[in-house]
Every structure is written in structure tokens, then in C-alpha cells.
Amino acid sequence: MRTWALTLGALLALSGTASWAQDNPTVKAGKYVVEFRVPEEGVFAQEEIDIEFRLMDSTMNDEILGMAGVPNAAVKATTTMPEMPGMPEAKPPIHTEGVPGDYGVTFFFPHGGKYQVDLKITPPGGQEFLAKFDLNVKDERATKGGKRVLPYRLDLNNGSTAKVGQPFPLKLQIKDSKSGETVKAFDIAHEKYFHLLIASKDFEWFLHEHPVMEPDGTWVINVAFPAEGEYLVYGDVAPVGKGSMILMNKLKVSGEKPTWKVNWTANKGPVTDGTITATLGGDIQIGRMSQLVFDLKDATTGQPVTQLEQYLGAHGHLMIFSQDGMSTVHSHPASGKATDDLLAQGKVAFNARIPKAGKYRAFAQFQRDGKIMTFKFTLDVK
Ligand SMILES: [Cu+2]
Known part of the structure; x- marks a missing residue:
């Protein structure tokens, strides 16, 4: 807020008018002023949204019309999530609006949270400058009947049905929802182009794999399903310049019934897999970036596990699913001194x-002595 007050002060001084009634965020660079016009109702995740911005020249300020708009600037936009390390940036497309100086950016935010929007602007005959805006994106809104159409979708191959007990050649394609075309170019996120996450519908069983793409854009991997039932298949991908997104589809598997019991009682551990016993701590605040801290002990000696190996470029991997499977959180620990100190x-x-609020299943993965271990927790978030 303080930055804003300073910017506003600068604007007042410049424009010489005392009735500045604008409350859109504004950035000033030399004689240029950029106003970011966030819609009054806010910005929601999981839908394409057009946000306008206006580029103005403060030296051409009409008492009635205000500052003159600057048309024909070259603009590049990128969005990042500073709180989510390693998340690929998105480069949303820019277009001009009917009014000189008015531009539009077509955004798509995969989930709610704090984003940073960088606009690199080169006015005609001027120097490139950077206008940075913070943007609070709200969670997706409920759809009124009908299905939400996302810019991309995850298609599963299957003419064939998956059966328990034999490796099923799962084939996946990412499709552009509008054109129906198969997407073949992706950005790398956490060392992989495609993070495949599969869970039984009850989230008792979980798999994290990385399929390989064939030249026609089909991702292939063999999956051994443990029991009959419905499975949720998630692809975490970043089509080039679009940022990370998690797309979901469902798959039916036939064969023997599951032997596991479904249990949604809150459980923060201790949970043991392989040589590690893990306990979950930390405070979750709904709708806020919260820190989940896993305490790792040697399963035999009870000593803290300080020698973790890197897994996908970080010291662990965390996947959280809501009970209905519709909300997902994919996270990796940050790198840096704070992480090293905890480690x-x-x-x-x-x-x-x-x-x-609700129940969530969290699957944390860590690597030690060349082995990836998976720990299942159940959260009751209130
Ligand atoms: Cu992965």
C-alpha cells in the first residue's frame, strides 16, 4: 500500500489536479504512466480473462480529457507466482483495444493466489521499461450449470479398458480446447515436461510418473493399476508460454476389488515408508499461502534425516488433493538458506x-539412498 501512496503522490504532483479519483494500480516510468484496470469483481482462477491497461503520456495532459494515450507500443507480458518456486512463467498474449493507449492482456490463472504481472513496454521511439503489478487472483467461481471450458484439456487414449494385474499402456494427449489440436510444445517444470499424477477415486492409492512424448504429441507410459474402480488422472503441464496447469480426466479399471479400507480421518502421522518416518506440522490458513513442514526421522534410529537427495530438482515433492478431486496443490520446497537450515x-x-475448508489427501515424496518414498496424510482443514 505504501508504494501505491507514493505513486499516487507523484501523479498528483504531475497532473496538478486535486481530484484524482482513480483507484486502479498505477506505475510511473519517466513521462509514462501505466494504469492496470483490474475488473471490480476481481479476477478468478480457471477462466480466461481479459484485463485492460492504459499507457499514458503525462506530459500531454488535457485538463478535461486527462493524459493522452500512447498507441503502438510494443508490449510483452509475463505472469509468475513468486511464492511458488519453479513454476514456469506464463506469457499471456496482448492485443490493442479500440482506444489509442488502451491495451488488453488475455490471462489464464490456474489457481488462486498472489501473482506478479510484468509488463515490458517499449513506447514508439522510447526506451523499454518494466511495469510490475501484483494481482490477487480469487479461487475459481462455481459454474452455473454446464461445464467450465478450460483452454486446454487432457485426453486419454482409450479404445481399450484398463485391467488389474497387467500393465496398461496409458496414452495421453494435451489438446487445445478451441482448435482441438494436439499440443506438442511444452515448457519444462521441475525437470519434466509432463508430471502424471494418478489416484484412486478414494485417494488411498497414488502414483507419480513422467511419461514420454511421441512425435505426434501422445504421452505414453505403462501403469499397473492395483484394483478395479475409477481413477483420476492428472497431467501437470505447461504448454509453451502458458504457465503450469493441472488438467484432469477419469479412467475406469476393471478386475479385482480394492483390498484397502477408505479412511478420511485426519492423520498427520507419523507415517513410515522405507527408511523414513514422517510427521506433518505447520499451520494451514484457508486461502492463504501456508507452510507445511514435514519432520523426517530415520525409521530405525529415530534420528533426524538430514541427508535427503534431490528429487526433481528439489528436496521433496508434495501433491495435495481435495476429497472430491477437484482441487489440487502441487508444491516443491524452495531452494536457499532457509531450506538448508531446516534440512x-x-x-x-x-x-x-x-x-x-474440507478434507484433503496429501502425498509427500522424498528421496534417500536412491529410493523415492511416499507418505500419505489426511488433512481436515477448517
Ligand atoms: Cu512429477
Whole structure:
């Protein structure tokens, strides 16, 4: 807020008018002023949204019309989430609006949270400058009947049905929803182009794999399903310049019934897999970026596990699903001194933003002595 007050002060001084009634965020660079026009109702995740901005020349300021708009600037937009390390940036497309100086950016935000929008602007005959805006994106709104159409979708191959007990050649394609075309170019996120996450509908069983793409854009991997039932298949991908997104589809598997019991009682551990016993700590605040801290002990000695190996470029991997499977959180620990200090105590912290109250299943993965271990937790977020 303080930055804003300063900017406003500068604007008042410049424009010489005392009745500045604008409350849109504004950035000033030399003689240029950029106003970011966030819609009054706010910005929601999971829908394409057009946000306008206006580029103005403060030296051409008409008493009645205000500052003159600057048309024909070259603009590049990028969006990032500073709180989510390693998330690929998105480069949303820019277009001009009917009014000189008015531009529009077509955004798509995969989930709610704090985003940073960088506009690199080169006015005609001027120097490139950067206008940075913080943007609070709200969680997706409920759809009024009908299905939400996302810019991309995840298609599953299947003419064939998956059966328990034999490896099923799962084939996946990312399709552009509008054109129906198969997407073949992706940005890398956390060392992989495609993070495949599969869970039984009850979230008792979980798989995290990385399929390989064939030249026609089909991602292929063999999956051994453990029991009959419905499975939720998630692809975490970043079509080039579009940022990370998690797309979901469903798959039916036939064969023997599950032997596991479904249990949604809150459970923060201790949970043991392989040589590690993990306990979940940290405070979750709904709708806020919260820190989940995993305490890792050697399963035999009870000593803190301080020698974790890198898994996908970080000291762990965290996937959280809401009970209905519709909300997901994918997180990796940040790198840096704070992480190293925690690691020395056998702890790993993840940033995660839980959108709403309810039950969630969290699958944390860590690697030690060349083995990836998976820990299942159940959260009751109130
Ligand atoms: Cu992955």
C-alpha cells in the first residue's frame, strides 16, 4: 500500500489536479504512466480473462480529457507466482483495444493466489521499461450449470479398458480446447515436461510418473493399476508460454476389488515408508499461502534425516488433493538458506495454498539412498 501512496503522490504532483479519483494500480516510468484496470469483481482462477491497461503520456495532459494515450507500443507480458518456486512463467498474449493507449492482456490463472504481472513496454521511439503489478487472483467461481471450458484439456487414449494385474499402456494427449489440436510444445517444470499424477477415486492409492512424448504429441507410459474402480488422472503441464496447469480426466479399471479400507480421518502421522518416518506440522490458513513442514526421522534410529537427495530438482515433492478431486496443490520446497537450515534439522517445508475448508489427501515424496518414498496424510482443514 505504501508504494501505491507514493505513486499516487507523484501523479498528483504531475497532473496538478486535486481530484484524482482513480483507484486502479498505477506505475510511473519517466513521462509514462501505466494504469492496470483490474475488473471490480476481481479476477478468478480457471477462466480466461481479459484485463485492460492504459499507457499514458503525462506530459500531454488535457485538463478535461486527462493524459493522452500512447498507441503502438510494443508490449510483452509475463505472469509468475513468486511464492511458488519453479513454476514456469506464463506469457499471456496482448492485443490493442479500440482506444489509442488502451491495451488488453488475455490471462489464464490456474489457481488462486498472489501473482506478479510484468509488463515490458517499449513506447514508439522510447526506451523499454518494466511495469510490475501484483494481482490477487480469487479461487475459481462455481459454474452455473454446464461445464467450465478450460483452454486446454487432457485426453486419454482409450479404445481399450484398463485391467488389474497387467500393465496398461496409458496414452495421453494435451489438446487445445478451441482448435482441438494436439499440443506438442511444452515448457519444462521441475525437470519434466509432463508430471502424471494418478489416484484412486478414494485417494488411498497414488502414483507419480513422467511419461514420454511421441512425435505426434501422445504421452505414453505403462501403469499397473492395483484394483478395479475409477481413477483420476492428472497431467501437470505447461504448454509453451502458458504457465503450469493441472488438467484432469477419469479412467475406469476393471478386475479385482480394492483390498484397502477408505479412511478420511485426519492423520498427520507419523507415517513410515522405507527408511523414513514422517510427521506433518505447520499451520494451514484457508486461502492463504501456508507452510507445511514435514519432520523426517530415520525409521530405525529415530534420528533426524538430514541427508535427503534431490528429487526433481528439489528436496521433496508434495501433491495435495481435495476429497472430491477437484482441487489440487502441487508444491516443491524452495531452494536457499532457509531450506538448508531446516534440512539440517531433518525438516522440509513446502508452500501450499488450500483454497477452501474440507478434507484433503496429501502425498509427500522424498528421496534417500536412491529410493523415492511416499507418505500419505489426511488433512481436515477448517
Ligand atoms: Cu512429477
